[in-house]
Amino acid sequence: MRHCSVQVRGLLTRDELDRYNALMDVGHYLESQQRYDLAQTVQKEIDRLVQPAIERLKEKGRERDRQDQEFLRQIERLRAGEDEDDE
Template identity: 90%
Template sequence: MRHCSVQVRGLLTRDELDRYNALMDVGHYLESQKQYELAQTVQKEIDRLILPAIERLKEKSRERDRRDEAFLREIERLRAGEDEDDE
């Protein structure tokens, strides 16, 4: 079974995390019983389960990018103001 990243797991809701952990347990059990085809089905369900958390992570990244861009524009604006004061 493939775990999702710590960042994605951190953005799962409590219900999603509970379901994720239960599915991982089932998947590990199936693998221990050499039921790989069934474990693959469980892995697909896990992959679907984590999609909303992946989207939340992407949105956090886009928000950070927007804040960085605004910060850089503000620095540029302040520098332009300093240049005008120097003249």
Template identity: 80%
Template sequence: MRHCSVQVRGLLTRDELERYNALMEVGTFLESQQQYDLAYTVQKEVDILIQPAIERLKEKGRDRDRMTAEYLARLEQDDDEELA
């Protein structure tokens, strides 16, 4: 079973995280029993479950980029005012 990143796990809601942990436990058990076809199905469910958290992570990145751009624009504006 493939785990998601720590960043994505940190953005899962409590319900999503509980479901994620349960699915990972089931998937790991299935793999230990060499039931890879069933483990694949569980992995697909995990992939679907973490999509909202991935979107939240992307949005955080876009917000951070937006704030950086605003900060740099303010610095440039302050430099222009000092030169005038």
């Protein structure tokens, strides 16, 4: 079974995390029984389960990028204002 990243797990809701942990337990059991065909089905369900958290992580990254861009624009405006004062 493939775990999702710690970052993604941190963005799962409590219900999603409980379901994720239960599915991982089932998947590990199936692998221990060498039922890889069924474990693959469980893995696909886990992959679907974590998609909303992956989207939340992407949105956090986009928001951070927007904040960085705004910060850089503010710095540029301050520098432009200082240049005008120097003249």
